[in-house]
């Protein structure tokens with residue numbers, strides 16, 4: 536059963552009393568078929584069945600409990616049926632812990648060429664060879680089953696930002712109809728779960744209607760979609776000031792595509808439990824390292840003779856065995872080891888951030904200044 540275990544009510548009161556601003560923050564455990572997820576949790580993105588530049592065992596050493604796989608990419612190549620025949624995505628990529636797969640909706644809209652949205656689903660041409668595909672609530676749910684994902688996402692439409700009230704309303708209503716079909720198509724098994732995704736853009740009455748529609752379907756968890764789509768942190772937090780509270784308090788809440796450390800901290804304070812973002816991996820490959828001193832652009836010439844590690848107390852291989860000068864050199868000459876070490880450090884940094892947030896919540900302490 537995918538459920539979040541929470542503080543006993545009285546303990547939570549202590550936290551609420553001690554830190555009013557943090558009364559919505561919660562630390563818990565999601566129990567799944569593939570192991571526990573400690574929340575608040577950060578999910579590294581493993582788009583094509585791999586967290587780029589990392590071995591799965593390396594990802595595990597950073598402390599990640601769960602990683603995200605992308606349905607859109609995997610259905611095009613190598614194909615969901617083939618992955619199923621080969622034993623499922625866990626076996627295929629040698630990751631035995633929880634896997635969350637997205638429904639593909641968001642990626643189709645951002646990656647595929649020529650696509651058509653109908654009531655049935657989205658018809659699109661593969662960005663690889665132009666061949667024709669259809670993603671629907673039923674096919675997306677089946678593909679995620681074939682991949683063997685621990686947490687399946689309902690097929691939704693990510694309402695773009697900005698949208699008028701009417702646009703957001705009809706988009707949210709489509710997502711609600713698709714959520715019903717996704718839920719019906721889901722093969723429910725112990726320790727596996729399906730999350731619904733609420734939409735409604737920045738309109739609180741639409742967010743409420745979306746939440747009510749999805750709560751009726753009794754998902755194992757809920758995601759807040761349609762955010763981190765260009766609205767900016769202020770507007771995102773404005774929605775997060777109320778949207779998490781529309782969702783069941785005892786179920787996981789997942790904010791997709793977020794984010795920078797400050798975004799994560801602000802969202803945890805507003806009641807979010809799960810995050811995914813390409814920032815640590817993608818920016819690592821682009822030479823950006825997250826450190827307690829701020830973001831280090833390692834390609835900057837000021838590092839070319841800097842014989843100190845990114846962070847002297849970080850336990851990742853990049854910090855234990857190498858200097859900023861070496862990382863600067865590797866990234867400049869585009870050596871693969873540069874991408875590996877920078878990625879490893881950033882994933883370690885993000886997991887350390889989540890660990891400290893979980894600890895601070897458990898101790899009822901402020902975690903505002905962590906970044």
Ligand SMILES: CCOC(=O)Nc1nc2cc3nc(NC)[nH]c3cc2c(=O)[nH]1
Nearest residue numbers: 637638641688693760761762763791792
């Ligand atoms: C990960 C599961 O999400 C889905 O299946 N649909 C979905 N994905 C999103 C991904 C997003 N990434 C960002 N910012 C980087 N914003 C996002 C929104 C959605 C969404 O509304 N819906």
Ligand SMILES: [Zn+2]
Nearest residue numbers: 849851854880
């Ligand atoms: Zn490090």
